Each structure stands twice: as structure tokens, then as C-alpha cells.
Amino acid sequence: MRYIEPHGHMVSRTTDDYTAMAMAGCQAVCEPAFWAGFDRSSVDGFYDYFCQLTEHEPARAAKFGIPHYTWLCINPKESEDTKLAEEVINIIPKFLDKPTVLGIGEIGLNKNSRNELRIFEKHVDLAAKHDQLILIHTPHLEDKLKGTRLIVDALKSDKRIKPERVIIDHVEEHTIKLVLDSGFWAGMTLYPDSKCTSARAIDMIDIYGGERLWMNSACDWGVSVPLAVPRTALEMKKRGHSAEFIDKMIYQNPLKFLSQSPRFKLG
Amino acid sequence: MTRQQVLDVYFMEARAKLIDIAAFLDRLDRAPGEPDFRLRAFIKALHELQGEGPNRAEKVLLSLSDPTTEPLAKATVKGATGAWRK
Numbered sequence: 001m002r003y004i005e006p007h008g009h010m011v012s013r014t015t016d017d018y019t020a021m022a023m024a025g026c027q028a029v030c031e032p033a034f035w036a037g038f039d040r041s042s043v044d045g046f047y048d049y050f051c052q053l054t055e056h057e058p059a060r061a062a063k064f065g066i067p068h069y070t071w072l073c074i075n076p077k078e079s080e081d082t083k084l085a086e087e088v089i090n091i092i093p094k095f096l097d098k099p100t101v102l103g104i105g106e107i108g109l110n111k112n113s114r115n116e117l118r119i120f121e122k123h124v125d126l127a128a129k130h131d132q133l134i135l136i137h138t139p140h141l142e143d144k145l146k147g148t149r150l151i152v153d154a155l156k157s158d159k160r161i162k163p164e165r166v167i168i169d170h171v172e173e174h175t176i177k178l179v180l181d182s183g184f185w186a187g188m189t190l191y192p193d194s195k196c197t198s199a200r201a202i203d204m205i206d207i208y209g210g211e212r213l214w215m216n217s218a219c220d221w222g223v224s225v226p227l228a229v230p231r232t233a234l235e236m237k238k239r240g241h242s243a244e245f246i247d248k249m250i251y252q253n254p255l256k257f258l259s260q261s262p263r264f265k266l267g
Numbered sequence: 268m269t270r271q272q273v274l275d276v277y278f279m280e281a282r283a284k285l286i287d288i289a290a291f292l293d294r295l296d297r298a299p300g301e302p303d304f305r306l307r308a309f310i311k312a313l314h315e316l317q318g319e320g321p322n323r324a325e326k327v328l329l330s331l332s333d334p335t336t337e338p339l340a341k342a343t344v345k346g347a348t349g350a351w352r353k
């Protein structure tokens with residue numbers, strides 16, 4: 001089996017996780033910038049985090065033979081403080097030329113507030129100006145439907161944005177159709193208690209087909225499973241999917257989207 | 268997969284989850300105090316299971332979702348509860 005982990009917060013994971021992922025056939029891991037679980041107190045905290053994402057974590061992953069790529073932003077959970085958010089957005093261009101940066105992400109909304117939306121639009125503007133791919137986080141639980149609608153509307157109203165260069169992550173049964181029908185890529189996050197189980201993700205693949213769709217573990221410092229993607233591949237096998245189709249879903253599809261960045265190269 | 272195969276693969280898992288939900292409701296009944304909005308939302312979402320398919324999962328998610336469309340004036344908390352409080 002070979003697969004790409006398109007969304008993993010590896011700075012929060014152990015070397016045992018890297019070993020297990022390498023043994024399971026992980027060919028690359030992509031790490032969006034994320035909330036640390038607490039609010040960073042200044043722009044300097046983000047500067048250090050972006051150094052960690054663009055320099056230190058790729059070196060750590062390389063020890064396990066896994067290429068590491070990253071996405072940069074200030075997470076929507078920290079966007080309510082628009083002054084800090086704007087300071088952070090201003091330092092991102094310094095890092096966009098680093099060899100493993102794929103784009104702007106994971107941006108989006110958390111509680112669907114006006115300030116979050118304003119900072120989301122500033123990130124989208126940054127991505128458009130620098131011709132970057134975009135990775136989007138949709139809100140949790142009861143906030144997901146409204147947030148996904150607001151995000152799709154904001155993206156559609158910016159004519160510079162090409163939907164095929166945007167992945168909207170953490171879709172579920174009530175948001176996937178809107179995302180795919182609008183021309184975007186959709187990500188399904190495999191979590192034990194929230195977002196999506198393996199069985200439901202495969203249901204959505206069965207219903208919507210395998211185009212513009214990927215799966216990720218979004219493993220981080222919370223309850224999450226770094227091997228969720230290969231586990232789902234096993235479940236697809238159990239459900240009678242062919243080896244070729246499984247390879248498309250866990251390797252070829254993420255490769256297709258990510259290869260829109262000239263930086264994403266495997267082997 | 269045929270319906271028979273779906274049952275073979277998923278019946279025991281779904282059965283376990285069904286009993287867990289029943290036990291959760293019993294546990295709530297036994298506990299003292301008043302429940303908050305989440306229980307009402309849960310019971311309402313449960314009704315979606317008895318409706319016609321094929322999109323019961325979507326209907327349950329919609330039933331638990333904030334249906335409004337205007338952005339919030341301000342985010343005062345970071346977390347979500349899993350059910351929409353009117």
C-alpha cells in the first residue's frame with residue numbers, strides 16, 4: 001500500500017507515529033498551520049512556528065524517509081483578534097519561497113464571526129496575490145453547515161480564485177454536495193468521535209464518486225489516529241473496492257491536487 | 268456490496284451503537300437535575316432515524332446544525348457543543 005497523508009499536524013506527534021506511518025506506506029505528509037491548543041501571545045510565536053513548519057519538521061520527517069510539506073496561516077480560532085491576525089498575515093510572505101510550502105492553510109472559520117470572516121478573506125487575498133493553493137478548515141459540529149456556506153460564498157465572490165486550486169476540508173454528509181457542486185476539492189477527516197468515520201467516508205465515496213475527494217487523519221494533539229487513512233483503505237478493501245480504486249483515493253487524488261504546486265514532488 | 272454483505276460487515280457495530288444510545292438515554296433518566304438544550308436536540312435528531320432514506324445521516328447532521336446565515340457579531344467562545352442552541 002502507498003498513501004499520502006494530506007493533513008497531519010506532525011509537530012504534535014511522536015517519532016513512533018512517523019515510524020508507523022512510514023511502515024504503512026506513507027509517501028508524503030502535509031502539515032497545515034494550526035491552533036496550538038492555546039492562543040499564541042504575539043506575532044513572534046507565529047514566526048517561530050513557521051520556522052518549525054518550514055525547517056525543523058521537514059528535517060524530523062526526513063529521518064523516517066517521509067517528505068514533509070506545509071501550509072501557512074493563522075488559524076480561525078485565533079482570528080477574532082484581528083490586529084494580531086493581520087500582523088501574522090504580514091509575515092507569511094517571508095516564508096512563501098521556502099521549498100516545502102504548498103500554499104495558504106488551514107484557513108476558514110470557527111464560530112462564523114464577522115472578524116473570522118474578515119481574516120479569512122485577507123488570507124484568500126494573500127493566496128490570490130501570490131498564486132498559492134488554498135486549504136480550508138470548515139467549523140466543527142453545529143457550526144459546520146453555516147460556516148461552509150459562508151466560506152463557499154466568499155470564495156465564489158472572489159473572481160481570482162480557481163475552485164480546482166482550493167480544497168475545503170472536514171466535509172460531512174450535509175456539506176459535501178455544496179463543496180463538490182461548486183467545483184472545489186473536498187477533504188474528509190477521519191476522526192474517532194467527530195467529523196467522519198471510515199465507514200461514512202467510504203459511503204460518501206460510494207455516493208459521490210471518487211473525483212476531487214481526499215481523506216486525511218488530521219492527526220494533532222487531540223484524540224486522532226495517525227493511521228486513519230491506511231485503516232480506511234483496509235475497510236475499502238473489505239467492502240470490495242479494487243486495489244486500483246483504493247490507490248486512486250489515498251494516493252493518486254491527493255497527488256493530483258497537490259501537484260498543482262510545482263514544489264510537491266515525490267521520489 | 269449487497270444488503271446481506273452490508274449486514275455481515277456492519278450489523279454488530281451498528282447494534283452496539285444502538286444499545287449504547289439506549290443506555291445513554293437510560294443514564295440520563297436516572298441522573299438528577301435538569302438537562303440542557305442538547306438532550307432536546309438529540310431526541311429531535313433521533314426521529315430522523317425512523318424516516319425514509321437514503322439521506323438519514325445528512326438529516327441528522329442538519330437537525331443538529333445552526334440554520335442561520337448571518338455571521339456572528341463576535342466569537343465569544345472557541346468550542347462547539349454538537350447541537351445548536353437557539
Ligand SMILES: [Zn+2]
Pocket residue numbers: 007009032034106137218
Ligand atoms: Zn487541521
